[in-house]
Amino acid sequence: MMDLVEHYDPSKYERPSVTIDVVVFSLVADDLKALLVKRKSPPFSEMWAIPGAFVRLDESLAAAATRALVEETGVEDVYTEQLYTFGDPNRDPRTRVITVAYFALVPYDAVRHAPGRETSETAWFSMFDLPPLAFDHHEILEYALTRLRYKLEYTAVGFQLLPDMFTLTELQKAYEIILQEKLDKRNFRRKILSAAILEETGQKRQEGEGRPAMLYKYREDAVAEVKTRRLFP
Numbered sequence: 001m002m003d004l005v006e007h008y009d010p011s012k013y014e015r016p017s018v019t020i021d022v023v024v025f026s027l028v029a030d031d032l033k034a035l036l037v038k039r040k041s042p043p044f045s046e047m048w049a050i051p052g053a054f055v056r057l058d059e060s061l062a063a064a065a066t067r068a069l070v071e072e073t074g075v076e077d078v079y080t081e082q083l084y085t086f087g088d089p090n091r092d093p094r095t096r097v098i099t100v101a102y103f104a105l106v107p108y109d110a111v112r113h114a115p116g117r118e119t120s121e122t123a124w125f126s127m128f129d130l131p132p133l134a135f136d137h138h139e140i141l142e143y144a145l146t147r148l149r150y151k152l153e154y155t156a157v158g159f160q161l162l163p164d165m166f167t168l169t170e171l172q173k174a175y176e177i178i179l180q181e182k183l184d185k186r187n188f189r190r191k192i193l194s195a196a197i198l199e200e201t202g203q204k205r206q207e208g209e210g211r212p213a214m215l216y217k218y219r220e221d222a223v224a225e226v227k228t229r230r231l232f233p
Contacts, residue, residue: 016096020064021052021137023083023103023144024075025127026111027161032127032177034141035111037072037119043093044134048125050141052099065102073122074114079160080104083144091136103144105160128180145178152178156197159218165201167213168192197222 024035036048053068055061061082069075083101091097113122125131127145130138151157158174172188192198199219204212 014096016098017092018055019052019097019099020055020061020068021050021099021101021140022065022069022080023050023101023141024069024073024078024111025103025105025144025148025161026108026124027174027177028108028124030173030177032145033108033124034127034130034144035073035075036123036125036131036133037115038121038123039134040118040120046120047134048123048131049134050101050137051119051122055100061100062102069104072114072116072119074112075104075106075110078104078106078110083140083147086136086140088136099140101140101144103147105148105157107161107163149179156218156222159222165203165215165217167205167207167215169207169213171216 026033026035035051037051039045039047039049051068051072053064053071055064059067062080065080069078069080080102081104083103085098085100087098089096091099108124111122115122127141130141133141148157152175158171158178162171162174168189171192172183172185175188176183197219198216201215201217203215205215207213
């Protein structure tokens with residue numbers, strides 16, 4: 001094995017660059033929004049883009065994703081998950097660049113807007129009303145939305161977009177925003193409660209003129225995927 005390594009000549013092979021891009025979703029004012037940054041430099045200067053960075057030779061992909069979030073948006077200590085690899089040869093006009101996309105789900109108030117060296121501004125945009133984007137970032141965002149919808153239907157991933165405690169009405173609203181469809185109230189409550197991923201907190205909140213609504217939270221072990229059944233049609 002050592003002999004093979006000693007005789008390996010990396011100059012014989014082309015070496016594409018590798019980047020990571022991190023889609024950051026949040027629920028804001030009855031809308032699903034994505035956090036974008038405005039680029040300072042070419043290519044696509046002054047255009048909005050997904051936060052990202054080139055991967056250093058001495059860091060893992062996950063570490064690069066964490067670094068990019070901190071450097072370009074100020075977001076720290078959030079759940080991230082690898083999404084997909086995008087490798088169209090023409091996706092970046094500078095050179096051959098392969099990007100590994102991640103996505104993060106954060107509460108709106110968790111973001112400390114802090115543009116980095118390569119960005120001049122950060123802002124939230126509705127996923128359903130995006131500005132023109134750099135590179136193939138519109139494609140990446142659409143793929144991330146599809147994945148989020150899938151995970152929302154099969155897992156307890158929604159807890160990362162909600163406060164620690166919430167009513168069933170608030171939870172249903174979050175699902176409807178992301179899925180972009182109206183859900184039957186009785187059917188939603190029956191399915192979400194039978195999934196056994198929520199627990200009552202013993203506290204209530206006044207909603208409208210009716211009786212106070214029970215506050216729920218996700219069970220600590222509810223992060224695991226619900227692999228045996230689909231929660232919603």
